[in-house]
Amino acid sequence: xxxxxxxxxxxxxxxxxxxxxxxxxxxxxxxxxxxxxxxxxxxxxxxxxxxxxxxxxxxxxxxxxxxxxxxxxxxxxxxxxxxxxxxxxxxxxxxxxxxxxxxxxxxxxxxxxxxxxxxxxxxxxxxxxxxxxxxxxxxxxxxxxxxxxxxxxxxxxxxxxxxxxxxxxxxxxxxxxxxxxxxxxxxxxxxxxxxxxxxxxxxxxxxxxxxxxxxxxxxxxxxxxxxxxxxxxxxxxxxxxxxxxxxxxxxxxxxxxxxxxxxxxxxxxxxxxxxxxxxxxxxxxxxxxxxxxxxxxxxxxxxxxxxxxxxxxxxxxxxxxxxxxxxxxxxxxxxxxxxxxxxxxxxxxxxxxxxxxxxxxxxxxxxxxxxxxxxxxxxxxxxxxxxxxxxxxxxxxxxxxxxxxxxxxxxxxxxxxxxxxxxxxxxxxxxxxxxxxxxxxxxxxxxxxxxxxxxxxxxxxxxxxxxxxxxxxxxxxxxxxxxxxxxxxxxxxxxxxxxxxxxxxxxxxxxxxxxxxxxxxxxxxxxxxxxxxxxxxxxxxxxxxxxxxxxxxxxxxxxx
Amino acid sequence: xxxxxxxxxxxxxxxxxxxxxxxxxxxxxxxxxxxxxxxxxxxxxxxxxxxxxxxxxxxxxxxxxxxxxxxxxxxxxxxxxxxxxxxxxxxxxxxxxxxxxxxxxxxxxxxxxxxxxxxxxxxxxxxxxxxxxxxxxxxxxxxxxxxxxxxxxxxxxxxxxxxxxxxxxxxxxxxxxxxxxxxxxxxxxxxxxxxxxxxxxxxxxxxxxxxxxxxxxxxxxxxxxxxx
Numbered sequence: 001x002x003x004x005x006x007x008x009x010x011x012x013x014x015x016x017x018x019x020x021x022x023x024x025x026x027x028x029x030x031x032x033x034x035x036x037x038x039x040x041x042x043x044x045x046x047x048x049x050x051x052x053x054x055x056x057x058x059x060x061x062x063x064x065x066x067x068x069x070x071x072x073x074x075x076x077x078x079x080x081x082x083x084x085x086x087x088x089x090x091x092x093x094x095x096x097x098x099x100x101x102x103x104x105x106x107x108x109x110x111x112x113x114x115x116x117x118x119x120x121x122x123x124x125x126x127x128x129x130x131x132x133x134x135x136x137x138x139x140x141x142x143x144x145x146x147x148x149x150x151x152x153x154x155x156x157x158x159x160x161x162x163x164x165x166x167x168x169x170x171x172x173x174x175x176x177x178x179x180x181x182x183x184x185x186x187x188x189x190x191x192x193x194x195x196x197x198x199x200x201x202x203x204x205x206x207x208x209x210x211x212x213x214x215x216x217x218x219x220x221x222x223x224x225x226x227x228x229x230x231x232x233x234x235x236x237x238x239x240x241x242x243x244x245x246x247x248x249x250x251x252x253x254x255x256x257x258x259x260x261x262x263x264x265x266x267x268x269x270x271x272x273x274x275x276x277x278x279x280x281x282x283x284x285x286x287x288x289x290x291x292x293x294x295x296x297x298x299x300x301x302x303x304x305x306x307x308x309x310x311x312x313x314x315x316x317x318x319x320x321x322x323x324x325x326x327x328x329x330x331x332x333x334x335x336x337x338x339x340x341x342x343x344x345x346x347x348x349x350x351x352x353x354x355x356x357x358x359x360x361x362x363x364x365x366x367x368x369x370x371x372x373x374x375x376x377x378x379x380x381x382x383x384x385x386x387x388x389x390x391x392x393x394x395x396x397x398x399x400x401x402x403x404x405x406x407x408x409x410x411x412x413x414x415x416x417x418x419x420x421x422x423x424x425x426x427x428x429x430x431x432x433x434x435x436x437x438x439x440x441x442x443x444x445x446x447x448x449x450x451x452x453x454x455x456x457x458x459x460x461x462x463x464x465x466x467x468x469x470x471x472x473x474x475x476x477x478x479x480x481x482x483x484x485x486x487x488x489x490x491x492x493x494x495x496x497x498x499x500x501x502x503x504x505x506x507x508x509x510x511x512x513x514x515x516x517x518x519x520x521x522x523x524x525x526x527x528x529x530x531x532x533x534x535x536x537x538x539x540x541x542x543x544x545x546x547x548x549x550x551x552x553x554x555x556x557x558x559x560x
Numbered sequence: 561x562x563x564x565x566x567x568x569x570x571x572x573x574x575x576x577x578x579x580x581x582x583x584x585x586x587x588x589x590x591x592x593x594x595x596x597x598x599x600x601x602x603x604x605x606x607x608x609x610x611x612x613x614x615x616x617x618x619x620x621x622x623x624x625x626x627x628x629x630x631x632x633x634x635x636x637x638x639x640x641x642x643x644x645x646x647x648x649x650x651x652x653x654x655x656x657x658x659x660x661x662x663x664x665x666x667x668x669x670x671x672x673x674x675x676x677x678x679x680x681x682x683x684x685x686x687x688x689x690x691x692x693x694x695x696x697x698x699x700x701x702x703x704x705x706x707x708x709x710x711x712x713x714x715x716x717x718x719x720x721x722x723x724x725x726x727x728x729x730x731x732x733x734x735x736x737x738x739x740x741x742x743x744x745x746x747x748x749x750x751x752x753x754x755x756x757x758x759x760x761x762x763x764x765x766x767x768x769x770x771x772x773x774x775x776x777x778x779x780x781x782x783x784x785x786x787x788x
Contacts, residue, residue: 050616050617057756059615059625060620060672082616083616149571222772346787352767399716403651
């Protein structure tokens with residue numbers, strides 16, 4: 001990179017170019033601030049998308065030994081494939097440790113756009129039942145803001161991103177600014193009607209960041225299916241082709257890729273952050289970049305790692321950690337409960353032909369709601385994702401011509417899988433492992449997390465309620481799962497630098513600003529006070545916009 | 561071993577929206593189970609810092625390896641290869657559509673096996689050998705040398721679910737041990753079926769016309785209670 005890129009002092013340094021970093025860069029640069037956007041991975045172009053390559057053109061048809069060798073953890077992610085595994089971190093270069101009895105899977109990308117390239121795209125608002133959950137059930141603390149404080153920022157994000165979905169007027173899942181929803185299959189409509197009538201529960205089409213009509217210069221979905229391999233029409237939301245592009249277009253944002261941030265640099269005299277130090281990914285040279293503000297958007301665990309690696313004499317336990325809470329209260333949605341079944345009276349045949357709808361249904365939380373009251377075995381709740389459609393029956397018995405026919409006859413399947421709230425606990429945490437460094441010499445994390453009794457009870461209940469609802473809808477061959485998957489499997493890590501009004505009991509204030517260091521912000525999932533049960537990315541983006549607008553105000557008032 | 565089935569969709573926290581995509585889980589689970597422990601403290605940071613594009617992202621077509629006129633097996637010996645060709649063609653024969661033999665199922669499985677851990681390679685070879693041994697026991701010949709009827713006669717009992725004996729189940733006097741032959745057969749069938757249905761021929765068998773889009777998903781358009 002040209003030397004002068006590193007010579008100037010930026011108004012803001014944004015660390016991470018994913019869903020939140022893209023928004024921070026866009027919002028701040030469009031407000032006229034000079035921004036440096038740092039990404040640990042390389043740039044990405046649409047030329048490398050692989051969504052239209054059939055799997056038989058892959059040498060190993062998605063069973064590449066290279067993934068097994070270099071991505072033993074990343075391959076646990078449904079989206080890590082022979083098509084795109086280079087987007088995911090190489091586990092050999094990016095180690096972390098866990099206690100033997102507390103496994104955690106940390107699935108992440110280092111490439112421009114980060115996980116926004118492969119995310120699940122479900123986009124739900126949290127409600128005040130979530131933000132004020134502690135006031136209702138007495139567990140832990142409320143968020144430092146209420147739904148009305150965040151609602152306008154949800155509007156901003158949804159209008160720009162383009163969320164297809166339907167309004168449902170369900171208090172657990174506030175409605176937003178939606179493009180027309182994708183369509184439900186017969187099986188899904190049948191389930192929706194049945195559970196509405198018999199249980200008073202709401203099944204809606206997944207609210208997803210995938211366009212169903214032209215929007216902000218992007219084309220609607222063409223229903224090829226595998227978004228996680230890229231999209232030549234940019235129909236699903238990923239940051240490189242939207243927010244980051246906008247930011248760079250302002251002329252105010254300098255994008256620096258291959259910049260692996262190791263720590264935040266402090267001016268100890270003024271107790272202000274003055275920039276960050278990074279290691280150039282390919283040359284391994286150490287460089288510094290200066291800014292008036294540092295905005296961390298590297299995702300919860302990585303941002304926390306960088307702050308823990310930024311200790312000074314004043315902050316020996318990690319930067320912005322006078323509370324001692326940095327790294328604690330790690331959450332990830334609990335998954336593992338649910339059920340699947342077949343509708344034997346529905347005869348539609350499966351086909352390998354498109355359209356392949358790239359999302360599914362969402363069954364809104366119905367436990368521990370103001371309407372349903374307190375559950376005897378657990379607090380908080382879960383929602384279901386799933387789908388129902390004809391599928392091939394590769395498991396058909398027999399051999400020969402009959403087997404070939406049975407595969408094609410298939411079955412009309414229905415599946416519900418729960419995402420449950422993960423309770424915030426001090427005992428779930430990450431810290432620096434003193435004996436482990438990554439390939440760039442940066443101290444690595446030790447992650448220690450386990451789901452508890454509440455999560456286990458919730459997944460058991462999810463298996464039971466899923467089975468009940470499928471049975472009540474006339475499904476057969478019901479199979480239940482009631483287990484708890486290892487933490488990290490939901491890929492919804494949040495909470496390691498919690499927000500709050502009390503500096504002794506939180507790391508960030510309500511605007512994601514460090515209580516300790518006023519020009520340091522963390523606007524990714526780190527600030528979450530509770531996980532709720534809804535997919536978190538939309539909320540992370542809304543929080544980022546709110547924090548950035550507040551930051552711009554501080555600049556205008558000359559408070560920086 | 562249970563590898564197939566639409567319930568596999570639930571193994572991912574995001575149930576996939578198409579049965580097609582579920583197939584990636586078919587052999588993944590079985591095949592790479594042994595690799596889960598690869599990531600231990602022994603890994604080396606001396607690994608080159610890599611970057612770049614996957615072969616697919618570079619636009620390379622990996623399927624041409626299988627159709628190379630000079631193709632040679634990388635893992636299987638001639639007898640194993642021939643046995644696999646014959647076996648795959650009994651399980652998925654050519655009918656009004658091409659079968660496993662034409663889909664070069666043997667060649668893909670040979671490639672896949674060549675990069676598997678030794679334990680899995682042994683499992684596969686053992687399974688093939690078991691079928692030959694049973695064939696020898698019952699007919700005095702290797703499987704590939706049997707007539708089509710005898711091949712079907714040998715495999716069919718393994719191709720259906722087992723249940724306790726009709727006569728003794730009521731009194732529970734006999735615990736039926738897992739049928740070793742069935743286990744071997746199911747492994748082979750699962751791999752053959754996956755290799756077939758993931759091939760270009762297999763995709764066409766499942767109805768794919770080679771297009772990536774046919775417009776939006778239209779969903780259910782039926783009145784209530786008339787769903788199909």
